Amino acid sequence: MEATSLAEVWQDVFRTQPAPPYWLVAAAGVVALGLVLTSGPWRVARNVVTIAHEGGHAVVALVSGRQLTGIRLHSDTSGVTVSRGRPDGIGMILTVAAGYITPSLVGLVGILLLMNDRITMLLWMSILVLAAMLLLIRNVYGVVSLVGTGALVFLVSWFTPAEVQAAFAYLFTWFMLVAGVRPVFELQGQRVRQPSPHSDADQLDRLTGVPGTAWVFFFGAVNVAVLAFGVWLLLFP
Template sequence: MSIDGFTDVWNRLFDAQPDPPPLLVLLTGLVALAVVLTRLPWRIGRNAITIAHEGGHALAALLTGRRLHGVRLHSDTSGLTLSAGRPSGPGMVFTLLAGYVAPSLIGLGGAWLLGGNRITLLLWVAVVLLLAMLVMIRNAFGIVSIMVTTAVVFGVSWFAGPQVQAVFAYTGVWFLLIGGIRPVGELQTLRRRGRMPASDADQLAGVTFLPAIFWVGLFGVVNLLALGIGTSLLAGAHLADLDLPF
């Protein structure tokens, strides 16, 4: 690559894009909310939440010194991350804790980048994270799921115009922030019905002195805080410019 070509790519990545229209910020948030609240769109979109969830487990396992054996993603939107190490202690706790909070925390990081109008940079960071995840996948559906997602994100980042990039990025970040909350409610519903006895929360209860309901509550609190802060980063300044009737 020539110096001019490298400079062009560098500028494309790190230059701030223009402020998106305030209405775009509002409408993409409403679209993300609609996806989370409706059955079929949520069933499809939940795969992105699962990727983030299992990625959180995997990253926490690596950071705490556990041996990561791989990640599986399933067509029913469930997933499994396998790691080896001590069956208790801080490493196990953080690995189990990371899953349900990962989508919201990733969304919060995305909101921070969008708050600085680094839309293209956000999309390329997403591509890098997805490629890192691909290395850890150990089943066919997971490989296809990650490759398709990566291709879509890269295609938007490289070929789409600024407005399309903005719509895609804002919708995706809103979806992670809002969609990170719903699985916590689903988790507690399944636990209450006795259908999820080996959930992350129950495993955390097994390796700590705190009950599973404490961990479910912690997941919810962290994700709600991430949504609140992320909303401020995404919409605080932009929505103030809208002439809303309320």
């Protein structure tokens, strides 16, 4: 980005960028799949999924009229979003249900922006969302995680050429689509090995009477469907 004034920055954010070649889009998908399937990179990259997960809880809590009190992100890639309001009802159900499907939905929003050649807009929207979440973070690791992620996106959007920005934007979008699926399997595995009443699925069991396993299936079905739709949009435009 070559802007030197706020007005030029604003123009660059809303300006369209050339669509990257097909091979770059496909290669970004392969790299994203590798990040999700390999244990070392996944442990690091999963922090981005946690940010989206907790952000989903937070947004739906606010939209449903609950009072959001804070978000914590932990080094084991878990997180907690705390809100106040009725302990039951549709608002609470939607708030709890939002977490596991939000990363995939973020990927879908990314696709819609990229299909309209809004690469810079995607990057700067990500920065703004991270900045808004930073106001709600209540622990040091959460601050470090958000600031580090935001700084990376900013550096790419400000100091790299258009081709690198495009590669990064497509990698991010692919990653959110693919990475939305793996935590659902991890959730069910954890429920089998170490049952906990605090998992999203088990909270929804208590709130709705629908078994937790059915909620895990719901999360997985939504995320797989979004992934399949995303593959179709990105690779078969």
